[in-house]
Amino acid sequence: MPQSSDRLKESASQTAGPYVHIGLMPNFSGIAGVFGTDLGAIMVDEKTRGERIDVKMRVFDGADQPLTDALVEIWQADADGFYNSPSEPRAVADPNFTGWGRLATDMTTGECVFRTIKPGRVPFGDGRLMAPHITVWIVARGINIGLHTRMYFGDETTANTEDPVLAMIEDRTRVPTLIAPRDGDIYTFDIHLQGEHETVFLDI
Amino acid sequence: MKTEASGLSNRKPETEAFFPRDRDWHPPAFAPGYKSSVLRSPRKALLSLDGTLSEITGPVFGHDILGELDDDLIRNFARPGESAVGPRIIVHGRVLDERGKGVPGALLEFWQANAGGRYRHKREGYVAALDPNFGGCGRTVTGADGSYSFRTIRPGPYPWPNGPNDWRPAHIHFSIFGHGFAQRLITQMYFEGDPLIWKCPIVRTIPDKAAIERLIAGLDMEATIPMDACAYKFDIVLRGRQSSLFENRLEGN
Numbered sequence A: 001m002p003q004s005s006d007r008l009k010e011s012a013s014q015t016a017g018p019y020v021h022i023g024l025m026p027n028f029s030g031i032a033g034v035f036g037t038d039l040g041a042i043m044v045d046e047k048t049r050g051e052r053i054d055v056k057m058r059v060f061d062g063a064d065q066p067l068t069d070a071l072v073e074i075w076q077a078d079a080d081g082f083y084n085s086p087s088e089p090r091a092v093a094d095p096n097f098t099g100w101g102r103l104a105t106d107m108t109t110g111e112c113v114f115r116t117i118k119p120g121r122v123p124f125g126d127g128r129l130m131a132p133h134i135t136v137w138i139v140a141r142g143i144n145i146g147l148h149t150r151m152y153f154g155d156e157t158t159a160n161t162e163d164p165v166l167a168m169i170e171d172r173t174r175v176p177t178l179i180a181p182r183d184g185d186i187y188t189f190d191i192h193l194q195g196e197h198e199t200v201f202l203d204i
Numbered sequence B: 001m002k003t004e005a006s007g008l009s010n011r012k013p014e015t016e017a018f019f020p021r022d023r024d025w026h027p028p029a030f031a032p033g034y035k036s037s038v039l040r041s042p043r044k045a046l047l048s049l050d051g052t053l054s055e056i057t058g059p060v061f062g063h064d065i066l067g068e069l070d071d072d073l074i075r076n077f078a079r080p081g082e083s084a085v086g087p088r089i090i091v092h093g094r095v096l097d098e099r100g101k102g103v104p105g106a107l108l109e110f111w112q113a114n115a116g117g118r119y120r121h122k123r124e125g126y127v128a129a130l131d132p133n134f135g136g137c138g139r140t141v142t143g144a145d146g147s148y149s150f151r152t153i154r155p156g157p158y159p160w161p162n163g164p165n166d167w168r169p170a171h172i173h174f175s176i177f178g179h180g181f182a183q184r185l186i187t188q189m190y191f192e193g194d195p196l197i198w199k200c201p202i203v204r205t206i207p208d209k210a211a212i213e214r215l216i217a218g219l220d221m222e223a224t225i226p227m228d229a230c231a232y233k234f235d236i237v238l239r240g241r242q243s244s245l246f247e248n249r250l251e252g253n
Ligand SMILES: [Fe+2]
Pocket: A017, B113, B168, B171, B173
């Protein structure tokens, strides 16, 4: 036997199941009075810097039906491209923006809409700037391990062309699965779990 | 966000990328024994990426978000003077990373069925009775050494639509935030000695028996409260950061 690394193993993931709302959005699920508010439901206030946008998301299964029981979390930089996190080494981010949001997809339509701001650009490991993007994490019944992906902005054509992560996608026909078209102040990001338009998911 | 109480301020924030995830240890996306995964599993290869700032960073929650009864599911939904029905238990343990270091300031959120195996949810269809004094949700933030504890009732097992007669073992769902978004994890805790564990199609999505055993909380007599509550110990391991040897030596670990 070769020497082992003595590292612990990460706890194995298990599905969030159909009742994830009870734990993560109890007020949404009708359990009032335990927690004051559902964490992550409101991302911006009047002091937050940056351009207000709405990001509308849906998650489709392999039969092209939108999931009405999914939970989506997003994580993004502030308007200047800084993260509100102790692990952000470059600068202190906008104190009026946590950068983190959490919503359930609607139990009828499957839609969720994040009211947020457009993030600034963040450098890749080698210093090149990435295009503005939002990190997305999806859990639901039937999803055994949370799915990570990214949403890029449809009106950032030049930045998207230079983006080092989008450039890593070998099958170029799949790049558009990460790019949300803009209509007014609304970006629409449709995530496809499988099938012809399967979204590019990340192992990060 | 406040970090003082969590012990985060005692440490230099870590900014390294995480060890890659061992995807063979986790359940695969497509696990047909669990039927819901069939239409909800990506089939193409994931795009592997060294963590960038977007994944190395993550939101951190301070103890100031917590209410007094957030970690007491026996009382946090109960009418004044009443409490939830069921075997009273304490669940406690530590959140560690792969390097064995405690993770301070980790937000844990948990949810569960009541003692009869029934969830308080619009879409719940099991005939078992609701408990008017049990909501089923709680949360806490780990202390400086990564430790946590909460009080609840032991949930019941329940049948669910999958195969003709599938039952979930008693379990508590856990959601965990470490310090980086790449550490984000949802899992479930099972109870030592429950024979339903090894029959459950959701448990069995995990390919490795050793990985399943790490999700089983052991009875912990030393943490029980006599004449009050039994106790189970459940440690959770999050991904660790690739810190250099030099850094480790400086910190004295
Ligand atoms: Fe459950």
